[in-house]
Amino acid sequence: MSLNEFFEKVAKTLVHHTQRLLRGVRAARWNLSRRPAHRPIIVVGCSRAGTTLVYKVLSESHEIGSLQRETHDYWTDLHPLSDKHWDTHALDASDASRADRGAVSRYFYRWTGKHRWVDKNNQNGLCVPYLTALFPDAVFVFVKRSPGDNLNSLIEGWRKPDEFATWSNDLPAAVSVENGQLKEWCFFLADGWRDYVNAPVEEVAAFQYNAINQAILDARTSLPPAQWVEVFYEDFLRDPATTFRQVFEGCGLQLDAALQARCETVLDTPFNAFSDIRLDKWKDGRNREKIERVLPQVAHVAGRMGY
Secondary structure (H helix, E strand, O other): OOHHHHHHHHHHHHHHHHHHHHHHHHHHHHHHOOOOHHHHHHEEOOOOOOHHHHHHHHHHOOOOEOOOOHHHHHHHHHHHHHOOOOOOOOOHHHHOHHHHHHHHHHHHHHHHHOOOOEEOOOOOHHHHHHHHHHHOOOOOEEEEHHHHHHHHHHHHHHHHOOOOOOOOOOOOOOOEEEOOOOOOOOOOOOOOOOOOOOOOOOHHHHHHHHHHHHHHHHHHOOOHHEEEEEEEEEHHHHHHHHHHHHHHHHHOOOOOHHHHHHHHHHHOOOOOOOOOOOOOHHHHHOOOHHOOOOOHHHHHHHHHHHO
């Protein structure tokens, strides 16, 4: 080991232990005040709809905290899928408790040092009633994506189980999607998923697009407009700076000059994109025939979303 490598290792060790100590101090501080989270920002939308883009940019605001990672495991540990008989990731108001509110508030404060924070994972779109019961002042950012491109990205995601099916190893059902080519369930569970374990992949994608967007749209009706920010993913492609300004303002956050500049160039280094970023790319892709077959199945929900 060279001297530079030694000092680099020492520096990383010191940072690790310092951060661990800081989390301990924050946890003790929270235990004294037990202050609940204040106006948390929850980014929701279908998987592969652009929610990561919005989450990552919001995470750069110094006004709020962020774990800088998705929280699937945390929420599932709080409410294991087995509690719902592996039927769904959805949670409703009856699943919320004061203990949950305290545990979540403490967890995010311990890691971020902020009582206001932003969170995102792909099942929270099924849990808006639960999250609202936990935090009645929460602000939700709903990212919508056109059905053709969203279905295309879902189908491509199903071909990447090492990335999107890591949570489903204990699934109590045999998966044989796309004539047995895909044997691991990706993204999330919604009521009725067992009906699709032997279906073509485009049928599964259409089912998931409908299920989560329908749940979000239904939940929207019970929330005050001031706690709801709705945005088309396509608007980020057309004018990212203006669209992000609308999102920040809707969340009550400042968009300073540095963030404004970041928003103007954010698409130059996309987050977890499967291919080049452009509109209607499904039309010249390998999944076009599959998507055309199921577009009628998602037309109603897409219409409710404004497409």
